[in-house]
Amino acid sequence: MVEGEENIPSGGVLFVSNHVGNFDIPTLMASIEKPFGFLSKVEVKKLPLIRDWMEEMNCVFIDRSDRRQSVKAIRECGALLKDGHSLLIFPEGTRSKGRDVAPFKAGSLRLAKDGQVPIVPIAITGTADLLEKNKWGIRPGTVQVRILPHIPVSEVLELESKELAELLQKRISLNIQNMTTV
Numbered sequence: 001m002v003e004g005e006e007n008i009p010s011g012g013v014l015f016v017s018n019h020v021g022n023f024d025i026p027t028l029m030a031s032i033e034k035p036f037g038f039l040s041k042v043e044v045k046k047l048p049l050i051r052d053w054m055e056e057m058n059c060v061f062i063d064r065s066d067r068r069q070s071v072k073a074i075r076e077c078g079a080l081l082k083d084g085h086s087l088l089i090f091p092e093g094t095r096s097k098g099r100d101v102a103p104f105k106a107g108s109l110r111l112a113k114d115g116q117v118p119i120v121p122i123a124i125t126g127t128a129d130l131l132e133k134n135k136w137g138i139r140p141g142t143v144q145v146r147i148l149p150h151i152p153v154s155e156v157l158e159l160e161s162k163e164l165a166e167l168l169q170k171r172i173s174l175n176i177q178n179m180t181t182v
Helices: 026-030 042-046 048-056 067-082 106-115 154-160 159-179
Strands: 012-015 038-042 061-062 088-090 119-125 144-147
Touching: 012 026, 012 106, 012 159, 026 119, 026 144, 038 042, 038 048, 042 061, 061 067, 067 088, 067 106, 067 154, 088 106, 106 154, 106 159, 119 154, 119 159, 144 159
Parallel strands: 012 088, 012 119, 038 061, 038 088
Antiparallel strands: 119 144
């Protein structure tokens, strides 16, 4: 179930989502009509077909163990956003596997400031039930995607990255609580 598609503005945006499981990216790609790439850990580059597909989509690979390369990747993301492309990030930095949303890393939100684009928060639930919580492979489940009202560029530029991270994490967490109690 997808709701809130009307909350996606035209032009480049930074999609910010919680990261539940391995099916988050395919789910979001199937749920969002606006084309986007994403920021991915460099280890994914070892998978030839996936790497080629991701490069075609304007994905950016980041080596979190190499500060210099990380800065270069962040700059590349900012340039893509300024050029009108949209990107998706998971500011928790890792999958929650269905547990509570972890604090967001403020540095990742610098992308929206550098690219001068609005942020579109996304709350997603249920993807961990498809794989991570199953010892025996993929299982059917219910996945919910809620696209929240965007944060305009003026507010993105006004707030400190730490404040922005806390605001986004709180909005997404509150929506997840509402989604799971419905």
